Amino acid sequence: MQISVQIVVRTEVDEQASVTEIAHLEREGFDAGSLGLHLDEAKALLGRLQRSMIDAQAAEAIARVSVCPQCGSRLTVKGHHRLVYRSVFGRLSIDSPRLYQCRCSGSGRRSVSPLASCLRERTSPELQYLQAKFAALMSYGLTVRVLGEVLPLEHVLAATTIRRRVATLGRRLESSRAAVAVEQRRCTDLPAGRCNIPQHSIVRAVGIDGGYIRLAGHSSRQDGWFEVIVGKSLRDDGSGHSFAYVHTLEHAPVDRMLAFLAQESVAADQPVTFLSDGGDTVRRAQLDFGDCGDCVLDWFHVAMRVQNLEQMIKGLPDRDERPSVDVLIDVLRRAKWHLWYGCPYPALRRLEGLSWELDADCSLEEAKLLARLEEFIGYIENNQRFIVNYGDRYRHGEPITSSFVESAVNQVVSKRFVKRQQMAWRPAHAHDLLQVRTAVLNEQLRSRFEQWYPALAASNQAHHIAA
Template sequence: MNVKLQIVIESEPGGLPIIQEVAQFERAGLQPATLGLALSEAKSILQSVQQALVEQQVSGYLAQQAVCQDCGEQRVCKDRRGIVYRSLFGKLNLQGSRLLHCACQAHSTKSFSPLSELLPERSSPELLYLESKFASLMSYGLSVQLLAELLPIGASLNAASVRQNLHQVALQLEAELGEEQSVFIEGCPDEWAKLPRPELPLTVGIDGGYVHSSEQTSRQDGWFEVIVGKSIPASGNSKVFGFVQTVEQKPKRRLFEVMQSQGMQMNQQVTFLSDGGESVRELQLYLNPNAEHLLDWFHITMRLTVMQQMSKGLESAQGELKAGAVAALEHIKWNLWHGKVSRALQWIEDLAVDLDTAETDEKQRKLSKQVQEFEVYIHRNRAFIVNYGERYRYGEVISSAFVESTVNQVVSKRMVKKQQMRWSKKEAHLLLQIRSKVLNAELQPAFRRWYAGFAVEEVEPVLAA
């Protein structure tokens, strides 16, 4: 069986059609491997169909541009130049022309290239979209292999160009971010009371993760911190965000717009949970007048658990000190669980004095240092400590454990686990913006805003490493 495929193009309704053969292949007896089209045949057909279509589109567009749109005079062709345009179905060498501007209107230049002005980016929106999406979910190299295996892209695509295009898309997203403000609370109580009845409370958890640094000069500075968070509405889809603090210029604006995209109102309650670190303490303030700020119980009890284990490991000769430390830590935990911060700080201070004045050994010195650091930690975050026991009994959130999985989802799967690559802070920040948009299903709407007629079928992202 001999199969020929032709494309028929009608430039105008009722006009003479253009018929062009785009593929030819043969089939013998029916076998599982010869049923239907092979991938190589499908890629060849797509490439040939596109080439025939593009030739007619370009020639039609250049014919329109050859005539002045203002006076109807024929423009003079200065020379002919080609441009390279990359698409999902291969690299296109488009033969264009450089035209002289008509004298009927004033222009800043004497000549112009219609194709160069129409296609300034040299890559199709669909190609940029898929490169950015896949590169945010897996390594640049694997993204290239996947696209090249499934589509007739050609050998011109490489990891460096994918990385560069991802950065270009991320910078375009960054340019859309509004101006940073220290306070995002708008209006007054009278205005808030007139707003529609709000949804149930919005829960926002914020935590930090670490990424391998490419600027490492010693073992200690081999990592840098990224801030990651998740906003969970009572109904609807949750959203994630992430950024490198030393690169991000608009951290509050970014968080505010995430919550606003979920329908947050000024009369809606918002619960912020964080680990109490200095990097996130100021981020969550002045975003909503009904916000409550909680120090995550998970991080409190995690520190207490470490100290309890250290106290149990004290030498048996220090029996009285050991028993006192174990008991003191239990009292500290109980008081913090019930929101009795002043009483807890008194117990911490007494324990620190006991450990500091007793005869010391290495284990005791380490425990003393942990207790002193914990005292500073509780002092700095005492305004965010509540009655966790009461909240727990009423079924209210007390822990940002859900953010731990978010750090893994947003950062670790792509940038840490099983990855040998080291990152610059700026590159990590830009990748986080694309990955967050993909996980939030917001990358495709962004491309629709930028490119008229953009249409790619939305597919739920598979969270690959």
């Protein structure tokens, strides 16, 4: 069996259609190895089809711009050069003539390159999208190998090219986010506060947590890390979207949160709850968000610290000079009861009274317990403004823990930047990659490209209609 694949091109400038054979295939027998197209054949076929289409499109465009629109005379050619255009079906070299402008325009002997003016970007949007999407999910080297295996690129991609692509796209996503934040600021007066009338919001809470990434150029395990802030929304349907940024590079956290809430379809006057574990960095991040919502300390971290203290008390040796272990545990549980009902001040008094009963010089166990207790007291003091009536919130079905965001830290940061990768990053590049990765995980990257390149949305819609 012999199969020929031809492409027929009809343009407005040519009266007769051109027919070009782009593939000739032969098959013998009928078995699993000979059925249909092989991958190499399909890649070659798509590459030749792409080359024929682009050559025809370029020829039609040149024919249109080679004639003066005012007087109809043909423009003089000054010279030719080649434009390199990269697409998902290969890298193509396009002949681009440089034309003198017509004398009737009054601009003298100036020359222009029409194709270069029309083709500002030399990489197709689809190739940019695939490079960014795969690079957000796996390492740059693996991205190069995967794309080389499945696409008829006809040239070798470089990891540095993918890295530059991600950095450029990350900055573009940041610019889009800033534009959304400006629009949100027009809808609300932040210094005046949010609307006092509660409204139903599809977002039940926003969780904030932190993750660490190895810093490039530092071998120290203590100083060679920088922190990333990760957030995730908790919606009524159980789903949620994530955001992430390097906190030292964020100069407008309020704008970032406004844009994120707008992305979640939350109006500027709707109440939002921010949950965090109370760490120093995430606490500052919550305060930086301004009047975007109410901050709540995660109850799970409070309860776990209390449980840890209780276990340490049970391991204390008996001593006549201080109350028994049962009495100490009872004081600790009463402090926990006060915290559960949003009363940090009596809880702090009970915890301080408990610390007075301990003597660090008596035993090593009491010294460790006293140090841990003092750390817990400082933790409560730093976060007492974020302690609420957890019992009331629990009875009304409102979230009181940020466990849903801890998985987001693993998904956004650890799987790409830390675990099994052993990579080191510069903060600026990690920040750009975080914007791309969260857009991919939120399934929003494709829609962003369709906003920037409407032709992509039109072709996608036509594909769905044809299907």
